[in-house]
Amino acid sequence: MNVDVRDTETKIKEAARKVFLAQGYERTKIRQIADEAGVNLALVNYYFRSKEQLFKSIYAETFAQFLGQMVLLLNEETPLEVKIWRIVDRYTDFIVANPLIPGFILSEAQANDGAFFKEMNARGKLKESVFRRQLLEEAEKKTIRPVDPMQVIVTIMSNVIFPVMARPIVSYIGSFDETGFRAFMESRKQIVPEMIMAYLRAG
Amino acid sequence: MNVDVRDTETKIKEAARKVFLAQGYERTKIRQIADEAGVNLALVNYYFRSKEQLFKSIYAETFAQFLGQMVLLLNEETPLEVKIWRIVDRYTDFIVANPLIPGFILSEAQANDGAFFKEMNARGKLKESVFRRQLLEEAEKKTIRPVDPMQVIVTIMSNVIFPVMARPIVSYIGSFDETGFRAFMESRKQIVPEMIMAYLRAG
DNA sequence: GTCTATATCGTGATAGAC
């Protein structure tokens, strides 16, 4: 009979995640979260004390997911060129499947001037990545040009994330429907790695 | 004695632009706009009837500025390679000088599902650009590989805009201060056009 | 743990005097 067996706390959290991601902190009302979860309004505060605390727990989780996925890919033990292809491919899939995450993280990060993710060790995780070491080593061996690894990482993220964040504009200008947009992103899986490799090999 | 001679309507509008861009619609309170403008709260509604209407007029202006700058650059009559360098250079300067514009446009666009800019003729302006024609012609002449112009335009915008939108994260991870971040963006003025040209010439 | 009822406050908007 379709009885929802998840416990109340879980239901609230999942509903909150859905609504916060779609609308951001300010626009979201806790009544909406309660409705979405199918629970009484008062229970939200009973379990999470306040809207802000509920938000923070969701933000922390989401940011960890966002960064964790990237760190995972950066640390794979694969030769450089194959790896660039893989990172773009996999991160595109991740972002297309979770298109609201980047905007959520960035807009709320700006509202709080990045106070949130300073607590997590985002810096170390990216600075000590295998990918970084590979870029430096290959440059040393002259198989690619010398390059700031940070520039390469930012370039990959830009090319994967921005089109999804700007999807309303991109889809409107390109006259894309759902399928058209997906095809556009699929094409980028080829273009972006080729472009980066062409740059690294030239010069 | 530093008397502010701008008329009240202008003062309100400029204050509103500043606050809306920094905080977005929901987070902004009209009392804050009035304070920022140094005028009485009631005058905001006297001149603009409602918060929403004030916001819309600012959004429309800002979007036009954002898109207009890009269209201007896309339509310059310059040979393709020089042009790509120029577009990246000039658009980077524009975005660095106006770093809040992209996030403002995108976050509010998503909140309204792009309803705003469907009214402006953004599609036509980009679809019929000189840049688009150039890419198709050069591909025809085999001086570059065949490419979807939309992909090139989105790639340029991604590489210029995203690092600025993600500045809190980028600066934190790269340990950049104000100067360091500017230098990072200056480097991209070289990297991004080289990368795109390397791609277009290869293949 | 879950509900109803309510306290308290912040916000957008306007009425009406000057």
Add this chain to the structure above:
DNA sequence: GTCTATCACGATATAGAC
């Protein structure tokens, strides 16, 4: 055009019964 005072409403949060 500009001000003060205030209304009307929605939102967060909690008290207290069950």
